[in-house]
Amino acid sequence: MSGIEQLGKADTFPKLLAQNAQRLGSRVALREKEFGIWQSFTWQEYHQHVRDFGLGLIQLGMQKGDKVAIIGDNRPEWIFAELAAQGAGGAAVGVYQDSNLNEVAYVIDHCDATFVVAEDQEQVDKILDMAAKLPKLKHVIYTDPRGMRGYHHPLLLSFDAVEARGRELGSAQPELWSQKVQSGRADDVAIISYTSGTTGFPKGAMLTFRNLLSMSLSLNQVDRKLPDDEFVSFLPLAWIGEQMMSVSTALAIGFTVNFPEEPETVMENIREIGPHAMFAPPRIWENLASSVQVKAMDATPFKRLMYRLGMPLGRKVADLRFSGQPISLPTRALYRLAHLALFRSLKDRLGLSRLRTGSTGGAALGPDVFRFFHGIGVPLKQIYGQTEISGISCIHRDRDIQFHTVGLPIPGTELKFSDSGEILSRSPSVFIGYYKNEQATKEAVVDGWLHSGDAGYLSERGHLIVIDRIKDVLRLADGTQFSPQYIENRLKFSPYIKEAVVIGKDRPYLTAMLCIDMGIVGKWAEKKRISYTTYTDLSAKPEVYELLQKEVEQVNATLPAAARIRKFVLLYKELDADDEELTRTRKVRRRFVEERYREIIEALYGGQQQVAIDTTIKFQDGRTAQIRTTLLVRQLQLEAG
Amino acid sequence: MGQLQVNGVFLHFGGVTALADVSFDVQPKTVHAIIGPNGAGKTSMLNCISGVYRPQRGSIRFEGRDLIGLSPHRRTKLGLARTFQNIALFKGMTVLDNLLIGRHCHQRSGILRGGLFYGLAQKEEIAHREIVEDIIDFLEIQNIRKKVVGTLAYGLQKRVELARALALEPRLLLLDEPMAGMNAEEKEDMARFILDINEDRGTTIIMIEHDMGVVMDLSHRVCVLNFGEKIADGVPEEVQRDPAVQLAYLGEDRAVAAERQRA
Numbered sequence: 001m002s003g004i005e006q007l008g009k010a011d012t013f014p015k016l017l018a019q020n021a022q023r024l025g026s027r028v029a030l031r032e033k034e035f036g037i038w039q040s041f042t043w044q045e046y047h048q049h050v051r052d053f054g055l056g057l058i059q060l061g062m063q064k065g066d067k068v069a070i071i072g073d074n075r076p077e078w079i080f081a082e083l084a085a086q087g088a089g090g091a092a093v094g095v096y097q098d099s100n101l102n103e104v105a106y107v108i109d110h111c112d113a114t115f116v117v118a119e120d121q122e123q124v125d126k127i128l129d130m131a132a133k134l135p136k137l138k139h140v141i142y143t144d145p146r147g148m149r150g151y152h153h154p155l156l157l158s159f160d161a162v163e164a165r166g167r168e169l170g171s172a173q174p175e176l177w178s179q180k181v182q183s184g185r186a187d188d189v190a191i192i193s194y195t196s197g198t199t200g201f202p203k204g205a206m207l208t209f210r211n212l213l214s215m216s217l218s219l220n221q222v223d224r225k226l227p228d229d230e231f232v233s234f235l236p237l238a239w240i241g242e243q244m245m246s247v248s249t250a251l252a253i254g255f256t257v258n259f260p261e262e263p264e265t266v267m268e269n270i271r272e273i274g275p276h277a278m279f280a281p282p283r284i285w286e287n288l289a290s291s292v293q294v295k296a297m298d299a300t301p302f303k304r305l306m307y308r309l310g311m312p313l314g315r316k317v318a319d320l321r322f323s324g325q326p327i328s329l330p331t332r333a334l335y336r337l338a339h340l341a342l343f344r345s346l347k348d349r350l351g352l353s354r355l356r357t358g359s360t361g362g363a364a365l366g367p368d369v370f371r372f373f374h375g376i377g378v379p380l381k382q383i384y385g386q387t388e389i390s391g392i393s394c395i396h397r398d399r400d401i402q403f404h405t406v407g408l409p410i411p412g413t414e415l416k417f418s419d420s421g422e423i424l425s426r427s428p429s430v431f432i433g434y435y436k437n438e439q440a441t442k443e444a445v446v447d448g449w450l451h452s453g454d455a456g457y458l459s460e461r462g463h464l465i466v467i468d469r470i471k472d473v474l475r476l477a478d479g480t481q482f483s484p485q486y487i488e489n490r491l492k493f494s495p496y497i498k499e500a501v502v503i504g505k506d507r508p509y510l511t512a513m514l515c516i517d518m519g520i521v522g523k524w525a526e527k528k529r530i531s532y533t534t535y536t537d538l539s540a541k542p543e544v545y546e547l548l549q550k551e552v553e554q555v556n557a558t559l560p561a562a563a564r565i566r567k568f569v570l571l572y573k574e575l576d577a578d579d580e581e582l583t584r585t586r587k588v589r590r591r592f593v594e595e596r597y598r599e600i601i602e603a604l605y606g607g608q609q610q611v612a613i614d615t616t617i618k619f620q621d622g623r624t625a626q627i628r629t630t631l632l633v634r635q636l637q638l639e640a641g
Numbered sequence: 642m643g644q645l646q647v648n649g650v651f652l653h654f655g656g657v658t659a660l661a662d663v664s665f666d667v668q669p670k671t672v673h674a675i676i677g678p679n680g681a682g683k684t685s686m687l688n689c690i691s692g693v694y695r696p697q698r699g700s701i702r703f704e705g706r707d708l709i710g711l712s713p714h715r716r717t718k719l720g721l722a723r724t725f726q727n728i729a730l731f732k733g734m735t736v737l738d739n740l741l742i743g744r745h746c747h748q749r750s751g752i753l754r755g756g757l758f759y760g761l762a763q764k765e766e767i768a769h770r771e772i773v774e775d776i777i778d779f780l781e782i783q784n785i786r787k788k789v790v791g792t793l794a795y796g797l798q799k800r801v802e803l804a805r806a807l808a809l810e811p812r813l814l815l816l817d818e819p820m821a822g823m824n825a826e827e828k829e830d831m832a833r834f835i836l837d838i839n840e841d842r843g844t845t846i847i848m849i850e851h852d853m854g855v856v857m858d859l860s861h862r863v864c865v866l867n868f869g870e871k872i873a874d875g876v877p878e879e880v881q882r883d884p885a886v887q888l889a890y891l892g893e894d895r896a897v898a899a900e901r902q903r904a
Contacts, residue, residue: 035774036786146779147833149840264784 004186004213004428007252011186012209014050014087016251018181021047024227024254030076033261033269041076043254049076049163051177054084056166057115058180060139060157064089067111067192071095071104071126072119074233074259077143077159079247081117082191082237086209087181091189093204094238097123103202105130107194111204111435112136117159120144121151128153186210192435193240195387204435205387207240214428215390216249218412223357223381223395229255229276230354234266240391241361245279267291271351278358282365285358285380288350289369295349310342314375321374322402343376352378359383359395361406366493370403382406384466389413389450390429394464404490404558405463415464416449421481422470423456424449455481457560474505482510482563484590490558494551495520499575501588502565503601511604512568513597514548515539515575521547536629539570545634553636567604569631571597573617600631609633644669644845645690645813650699652685652869659685660696661869667813667862672839672846674856674877677866678889683849684726686866687815690847691723692716703813717746722811724802726818726849732791736782736801737773739790743808744769776807779841780834796827803834807842814838816848820855828855835859857881865889 004011010019020029020043030041041049057068068085070078070092082092093111095104097119104126108116114136118124124142131137131153142148143159170177190212192204225231233246246257255276260269267287270278296307317335320327327335347353358373361383373380381396384406393415396407409415413427430450433441444451455470467473468483475481484502491500491512498517504510516539524547525532532538548570556564575581581593594601603611611631616624643666652660660682667673675683688694690701692713701708708716730739747769748755750762758766777783780800785793790801799819806814819835820828832855838844850856856863857877865873865880867889873880880886 035771035778036783037774146841147837261783262781268784 004210004217006217007213011213012086012181012184012188013083013190013212013247013251014054014181014184016213017043017047017050017083017087018178020251020254027254028256029250029254030079030257030259031273032076032259033265033272036261038258038272046076046080049080050083050087051170052163052166053080053159054087054166054180055169055177056162056164057084057088057090058176059165059169060115060162062088062090062115066090066115067093067113068115068117069093069095069108069111069113070117070237071099071123072097072117072143073263074235074237074242074246075119075143076259077117077119078237079257081141081159082247085115086184086188086190087177089180089184089188091192091206093192093194094236094243095194096236096238099126101126101130105133106201107204108137109134110201111192111194114138115141117141117143121147124148124151124156128155131155184209186213187432189432191243193238193243193387203437203440205240205431206433206435207387207390207431211390211429211431212244212248213252214412215244215392215410216252218410218427218429219244219392219395220249220253221411222397223359225249225253225255225277225357227254229253229356230258230273231255231277232258232260232266232270232273232275234260234263234270235280240387241279244391245277267351271349274351274354276354276356278352278355279383280358280360281362282360282369285360285365285373286369288352289372292346292350292372306342310338311372311375313338314343314377315371318371318374321399322371324400339377346376347378350378355379357381361385361392364489365403367403368493368495374401384464386450386452388431388444389425389427390431393425393427393429396463400461400463402459402461402463405459405461405465407463409464417457418451420470421455421457421467421473423452423454423464423466425452426450455483476504476510476562477506477508478562480562487512487555487559487563487565488588490555491552494555496524496548496551499582499588501575501590501593503594503604507605509566510563511601512552512565513571513593513600514552514568515571515573516544516548518574535574536572536627539572540629540632542632545570545632549634549636556636565636567633567635569600569604569611569633571600572613572627572629572631579618603631603633643667644704645847646700646702647686647690648700648702650686650689650696650701652682652689652694652696658869660689660866662699663866663869663871664699665864665871665874667845667847669845670839670843671861672835672848672859674860674863675847675849675866676851676853676856676863680868681866681889682869683866684817685869687723687817687847687849691721691815714746717809717811720810720812721815722806722809722813723815724799724806724817724819726821728795728798728802730790730798730802730805733789735787735789736793736804737777737786739801739805740773740776740808741769743805744773746809772810773808776804779807779837780804796823799823799827799831800834803831807838811844813845813847816846816850818849818851820850820852828852832859 010016024043026042028040029043029046031038068090070081072078085092093113095107116127118127118140127140139157140155141157141159141162145158186209188208189206190209191207193207194202194204231245233242235242250257258273260266313334317327355378358378359381370380383392384394385392393413394406394409413425416424418424426449453470455467455473456465459465467486472485473481473483482504487502488500491497496517497514499515501513502510518535521544530541530543552565552568581589600611610633613629613631615627617627618624645667648664650660650663675686677683689696692711703719750765754762777786782800790798820831839846860877863877863880864871865886872885872889873883
């Protein structure tokens with residue numbers, strides 16, 4: 001049995017909670033740091049709060065099918081409100097706590113919420129400001145009374161007051177709550193998760209208990225969580241990934257969820273808890289890795305020495321594991337030593353000593369960071385999925401990890417590709433549709449297959465490789481697909497490459513224009529005793545070309561043969577937003593750059609070995625300068641296949 | 642009857658008169674601002690109340706009890722606390738330790754029991770920590786609880802100083818330029834905290850502040866000093882309209898012009 005059947009009769013969140021309250025009783029379900037101390041809620045207390053608040057909602061007139069919108073930082077009350085809403089026969093709608101007025105109003109109005117549970121004054125203000133535009137709203141319930149004394153809005157109620165009403169109703173009708181909970185069905189909508197579309201208004205994906213619980217259980221088969229595990233919940237609960245871990249999986253498995261004191265104290269709180277499982281976007285992992293590098297520089301000479309000796313070994317072992325090669329006995333022994341001397345305490349400092357499974361997703365994580373964590377023995381995995389498939393469709397398996405892939409489909413998930421190369425997936429976790437948006441639902445799910453909008457392909461090992469949004473994928477003259485942005489990102493993972501522009505639309509092969517990172521390449525040149533004067537001079541050095549060629553070849557090795565870079569040049573200047581070559585958020589303006597450097601591009605596809613450049617550049621202060629140089633075109637040897 | 646009654650206070654430094662016959666009443670649970678141009682005697686007034694200076698004449702009564710002659714630490718015990726224009730914290734200690742020191746006047750176990758950390762001392766420590774944690778939560782400084790004060794940004798240090806004053810659990814809080822040197826966002830935060838302290842905790846506040854927007858928004862009553870003399874006292878709107886205040890702040894010509902404009 002792999003599906004939701006293994007849960008037996010407890011096939012909704014409120015039913016699972018009631019079961020856990022009986023089975024696990026006085027074990028700790030939730031913990032929140034407040035007043036400097038970790039305050040615990042047992043499963044029984046968790047259940048009591050949910051029951052009281054749920055009955056309170058019913059007392060206030062909540063009907064089956066009503067929606068309860070919830071907005072605020074991660075706190076136990078967020079989850080109490082969610083399960084209470086579901087137990088009362090409704091669905092929970094999470095709203096991102098940093099949303100602005102209009103976004104908040106749009107979601108609350110679109111989902112037809114009758115209740116809003118808002119954390120504090122800040123969130124209450126947003127809702128009351130827009131109250132005139134929210135006619136369906138019956139009550140706004142706040143959890144933190146701080147600063148609320150002057151508020152006497154007719155919609156307002158405190159969380160405690162609702163719980164008190166619920167307790168009253170509960171003592172009058174002691175069986176009411178369990179009846180309500182038992183009448184829930186696995187195919188009821190549990191949450192509506194609004195996804196921020198890149199265009200237009202956000203769409204609300206309706207996910208059922210079956211969707212969410214199937215997901216948790218399938219994932220758990222390949223990425224094990226245990227009842228004794230600790231988990232820290234610090235990403236927005238409105239986001240599907242956090243819902244999956246802190247609510248769905250926590251209820252199904254029975255591990256403890258910990259809520260940080262404040263968003264600013266997350267890193268500290270993670271260290272205090274020492275989680276067994278952690279799910280974080282690349283940004284968090286990057287911060288952790290760089291904090292180690294910074295602190296290592298300030299450490300005592302002895303520790304610095306250990307760091308200098310240990311880290312290369314860690315990276316080497318990580319690389320061997322990535323490529324699936326055996327690790328020799330002496331290396332193993334040395335690694336063990338390095339673990340005792342260095343990695344063990346590094347992991348402790350980061351709060352990752354007990355981490356059995358760490359995952360990252362949402363965007364690409366640089367290989368250096370990936371290598372760093374695997375080097376010190378933190379098993380970091382890449383995941384892939386959409387809200388519409390309850391969060392996750394693919395994940396790396398233990399001991400089968402490659403940083404440029406997102407791993408294998410989880411059990412129960414099928415994967416295929418459309419003719420245009422779009423990733424399609426099918427599983428019991430595929431959502432039942434967008435709320436009040438038939439048209440979008442029809443476009444997203446065809447014959448049970450979820451259309452991701454992403455382009456991808458499978459690696460030799462059967463791992464899924466995600467290239468880019470399909471609308472950003474271009475084609476070579478022979479029809480081969482490639483994603484310039486994907487390749488550019490891979491190139492930019494190299495410390496020596498500051499900017500990269502990949503060209504190839506309707507061309508016979510791919511080429512690239514690269515900008516070196518002056519600081520890092522300059523340091524490298526100094527060490528190699530290569531003298532240089534300006535950026536233009538440095539980027540024309542044959543040694544620098546040699547260095548960059550190796551970087552490009554490394555990226556090429558991870559690309560399919562037809563979509564490899566054949567030739568590249570190093571530009572004589574950095575791309576600059578002041579020259580309109582980049583947007584202010586440092587994205588390449590492809591069209592503009594291709595026009596501006598047409599000569600160079602022609603040379604890349606012409607057969608020339610070099611291009612003579614004679615151009616003027618403008619400095620920030622308005623002065624101009626003439627640049628006369630010769631750019632070399634470097635051709636790469638490509639082995640067939 | 643006012644919670645604090647200042648009556649005919651004179652303060653001289655040699656030949657310089659800092660305060661001349663200043664009287665005012667502060668009602669319980671209000672925010673009372675003292676404003677005035679530079680050198681008007683605002684901080685001197687605060688120093689007389691907190692016990693740094695001893696006025697030559699006049700009386701200062703807090704809840705019916707005469708404060709003149711009492712040392713600052715005795716006044717603290719009566720329920721007075723203050724912050725300083727220039728931050729006065731132990732820079733080498735953590736935020737938490739600074740706040741716990743604020744609890745010192747409420748400590749009952751002596752050096753011996755404290756040193757052994759046994760019985761009463763232990764219980765007390767826990768109770769004090771609870772109060773301090775409550776203040777940390779109130780002022781939203783959880784993330785810097787264990788940071789050394791000297792490493793913090795100026796605006797945060799100001800907030801820590803306020804927290805330290807609150808740790809004394811005062812009934813009357815004296816704030817000397819709580820917003821000086823802050824940016825707009827920090828000021829907004831501080832204004833909110835001052836209001837919360839006044840309304841949630843019911844603490845009476847006397848505040849010296851130069852930012853008129855803040856003064857007019859926050860205070861129930863404003864008292865204006867100029868060259869050591871009180872020239873106006875009333876609700877913010879009244880004081881704003883007072884010709885003597887305009888004269889002190891804007892100078893003669895402009896005040897006359899403003900008056901003419903109104904007429």
